[in-house]
Amino acid sequence: MALTEEIIYSFPTFALKVDLDATNIYHAEFMPPAIDAVSQSISRSPLATEVIRQLDEYCDNPKFKFDLPFSYNGTLHQLKVWQIMQQIEAGSTLTYGEVAKQLLSAPRAVGGACGANPLPVFIPCHRIIAANSKLGGFNSGNIFFNLGIKKWLLNHEGIQI
Structure with missing residues (x-):
């Protein structure tokens, strides 16, 4: 797994750090609130842009269902x-x-x-x-x-x- 990008997306009371490469999201974790975290990133991959778009959509419409590529392991x-x-x-x-x-x-x-x-x-x-x-x-x-x-x-x- 070669992570190529990290997004820190700000919600009203917390931030979400998202780790991804060009094809999949691998990990997300909660962080303390970050001010304008997403706008600090200048160049984004198409997947990162889509992740941000879908998180924006979820914030605007709580019934929104995510449709993103994930890769993860577990029992x-x-x-x-x-x-x-x-x-x-x-x-x-x-x-x-x-x-x-x-x-x-x-x-x-x-x-x-x-x-x-x-x-x-x-x-x-x-x-x-x-x-x-x-x-x-x-x-x-x-x-x-x-x-x-x-x-x-x-x-x-x-x-x-």
Whole structure:
């Protein structure tokens, strides 16, 4: 995997760093807010331009569904969880237990797959919540910062938690 480009895209309360090459997105991670992060990059590949366009579209239309080329690895269980996540429509959620039941798995294993998601926002792990309709966990790293991001994404998509 030869990464050729990095985008830092600013949302209202956080930034998303996206790693890509000419053909695929490999990784995305949350960062503290960045001011005009995207405009700092002068030359962009066609894929980077499309990533920015689709992120702009998602910000304008929370029901927007990403259609981008991804390349990622995971265990068989993680891949199955990520596939289910991609089928959850914006404005909808599933619980860790509901996903676990579909896979004959355990809610904690689903939570582990959510935490290992290499492409948050694009693979919408934020749409998986706890059985008590609470946020549950979200991504790895600073739990308070990341739960704030999960709440923002869900609110953006019309879900009040």
